[in-house]
Amino acid sequence: MAESNNSTLIKIEDVSAVFQGITAVDNVRFTLEKGKIYGLIGTNGAGKSTLLNMISGNIHPTSGRILYKGKEINRSSSHTLAEKGIARTFQNLRLFGKETVIENVKVAGQGKFRYSVLQMLFNTKTYRNAEKKLNRNSFDILRNLDIEKYAERRADSLPYGIQRKTEIARCLALNPNLLLLDEPAAGMNPKESAQLVKDIREVHKKNPEMTILIIEHDMKVVMSLCDYIYTMASGKIIDEGTPEEIQNSEKVIELYLGHGKYAESKRA
Ligand SMILES: Nc1ncnc2c1ncn2[C@@H]1O[C@H](COP(=O)(O)OP(=O)(O)O)[C@@H](O)[C@H]1O
Numbered sequence: 001m002a003e004s005n006n007s008t009l010i011k012i013e014d015v016s017a018v019f020q021g022i023t024a025v026d027n028v029r030f031t032l033e034k035g036k037i038y039g040l041i042g043t044n045g046a047g048k049s050t051l052l053n054m055i056s057g058n059i060h061p062t063s064g065r066i067l068y069k070g071k072e073i074n075r076s077s078s079h080t081l082a083e084k085g086i087a088r089t090f091q092n093l094r095l096f097g098k099e100t101v102i103e104n105v106k107v108a109g110q111g112k113f114r115y116s117v118l119q120m121l122f123n124t125k126t127y128r129n130a131e132k133k134l135n136r137n138s139f140d141i142l143r144n145l146d147i148e149k150y151a152e153r154r155a156d157s158l159p160y161g162i163q164r165k166t167e168i169a170r171c172l173a174l175n176p177n178l179l180l181l182d183e184p185a186a187g188m189n190p191k192e193s194a195q196l197v198k199d200i201r202e203v204h205k206k207n208p209e210m211t212i213l214i215i216e217h218d219m220k221v222v223m224s225l226c227d228y229i230y231t232m233a234s235g236k237i238i239d240e241g242t243p244e245e246i247q248n249s250e251k252v253i254e255l256y257l258g259h260g261k262y263a264e265s266k267r268a
């Protein structure tokens with residue numbers, strides 16, 4: 001895609017991740033432009049989650065450079081990056097199961113509405129206003145994702161699809177520049193995943209500046225949602241393009257048919 005400029009949010013330059021001699025991500029380079037929705041597809045073990053983990057600061061590259069808004073973030077922690085606008089969901093859910101849906105979202109959004117412990121203890125106006133605003137914002141997010149009616153329910157009492165959406169809601173509470181979703185439709189039925197596509201589109205319409213990178217196995221989700229798709233196999237990007245280009249890519253077809261040279265994982 002385009003060279004690095006003002007519209008570039010993430011630039012990945014020859015990034016590798018090696019775990020005990022196993023190369024999970026192998027010299028990958030790509031860019032994410034502001035305001036676009038990207039797909040990252042590929043077989044199991046291709047290195048997709050590892051790549052996402054590096055962008056979010058959960059692990060650090062062995063070599064290469066990751067630039068966010070033109071600045072290197074190779075060694076930044078996930079916490080720092082979340083504050084700077086990179087939010088993510090995990091392949092395995094990480095909710096506070098015993099808390100309600102709305103509490104989960106509020107906790108995530110709290111950092112944005114700063115007030116001191118003293119203000120909170122004495123229930124000052126600043127605190128009350130911040131609390132009101134946080135409440136309003138959190139409910140708005142639930143409404144946008146169509147899960148408002150579950151607000152007061154305990155997260156772990158809800159169907160998996162709703163829990164997944166609650167995770168996305170937690171990310172949105174951070175008002176991110178970059179939203180990274182690791183298999184958000186996993187475990188959803190076709191109706192739920194079709195609704196998820198609609199919801200993500202709606203969220204993006206309301207925040208057109210937000211860049212979204214979505215790892216997903218459900219091709220319907222990827223093809224109907226993404227502007228541009230990267231395909232990984234054995235740690236490398238083997239092809240990239242628009243949904244139409246990817247659907248017609250011989251390399252990708254070969255990969256998914258299962259008898260191409262990329263089909264078998266070469267790792268132990
Ligand atoms: N923390 C880790 N330690 C060792 N190996 C890992 C670690 N994380 C991932 N891997 C290995 O890296 C490869 C890519 O994994 P992953 O990024 O999870 O693939 P994907 O998300 O595409 O299915 C796999 O072989 C996996 O076993």
Ligand SMILES: [Mg+2]
Binds near residue numbers: 048050
């Ligand atoms: Mg994965």
